[in-house]
Amino acid sequence: MDEFKSISQMEVKSLKGLFFDIDDTFSTKGKITPEAYQAAWKLYRAGKILVPLTGRPAGWCDHIARMWPVHAVIGENGAFYCTMKKGRMQKYYTEETCREEKRIKKMATIKEEILREVPGAGVASDQSWREFDLAIDHGEDVTRLSRDKIERIVDIFKKHGANVRISSIHVNGWFGEYDKLTALRMYVKQELGMDLDNCNTEFAFIGDSPNDEPLFSYFKKSVGVANVRDYSPFLKTGPRYVTQQRNGMGFVELAEWILAVA
Numbered sequence: 001m002d003e004f005k006s007i008s009q010m011e012v013k014s015l016k017g018l019f020f021d022i023d024d025t026f027s028t029k030g031k032i033t034p035e036a037y038q039a040a041w042k043l044y045r046a047g048k049i050l051v052p053l054t055g056r057p058a059g060w061c062d063h064i065a066r067m068w069p070v071h072a073v074i075g076e077n078g079a080f081y082c083t084m085k086k087g088r089m090q091k092y093y094t095e096e097t098c099r100e101e102k103r104i105k106k107m108a109t110i111k112e113e114i115l116r117e118v119p120g121a122g123v124a125s126d127q128s129w130r131e132f133d134l135a136i137d138h139g140e141d142v143t144r145l146s147r148d149k150i151e152r153i154v155d156i157f158k159k160h161g162a163n164v165r166i167s168s169i170h171v172n173g174w175f176g177e178y179d180k181l182t183a184l185r186m187y188v189k190q191e192l193g194m195d196l197d198n199c200n201t202e203f204a205f206i207g208d209s210p211n212d213e214p215l216f217s218y219f220k221k222s223v224g225v226a227n228v229r230d231y232s233p234f235l236k237t238g239p240r241y242v243t244q245q246r247n248g249m250g251f252v253e254l255a256e257w258i259l260a261v262a
């Protein structure tokens with residue numbers, strides 16, 4: 001992995017917007033600080049397009065799209081995006097086939113195998129509000145699992161042919177050929193009328209962990225909050241730039257840099 005550059009070296013003058021991960025990028029130790037939330041409001045009021053991309057469930061995304069200062073939210077690692085139009089919620093799915101009965105049954109088998117084979121792992125507390133994926137908790141409401149155990153969970157998902165991503169708190173698995181970038185492309189095309197490939201440099205992305213990897217490698221202006229370094233062993237492609245500060249304060253650092261130069 002290349003050495004990270006400082007965000008002060010990043011060109012932010014022409015930025016139309018910022019796409020961002022939520023857990024441990026926007027949030028800090030499980031909370032959204034006033035500084036981070038205010039930074040989002042400042043960007044929103046400055047006319048920047050703001051879209052969080054998260055592994056969190058559909059239930060959370062309903063709330064986020066309605067109440068946060070954002071233009072849309074991409075949930076369950078790219079299964080869908082939600083956006084408000086004239087005060088009404090609209091939701092667009094990347095792949096309807098994820099609902100197939102045989103996939104649901106297969107996921108139940110995977111869940112049983114993980115819980116049996118990996119002591120200490122648990123189903124994520126937010127699983128009930130998910131539409132598509134299975135989230136295994138590796139450090140949110142369970143005692144943090146070792147790297148070996150996380151890798152064991154990943155292997156079980158893969159063995160059954162599921163896509164799998166590690167976030168800072170969960171290991172998420174799903175059936176379907178999509179990730180956060182797939183849903184983002186769909187959002188940009190349908191809502192902004194642009195091809196993301198033609199406007200890559202007009203947006204920046206900020207994240208912290210391996211489930212952000214498709215975006216780290218895709219965006220020319222990809223940023224990691226400082227804690228992204230904790231995940232170096234799991235990352236094949238890291239962000240191009242990195243903030244000095246960790247978690248939400250890293251988000252604030254980038255927002256202030258964008259607003260200072262804009």
Ligand SMILES: [Mg+2]
Nearest residue numbers: 021023024208
């Ligand atoms: Mg994260």
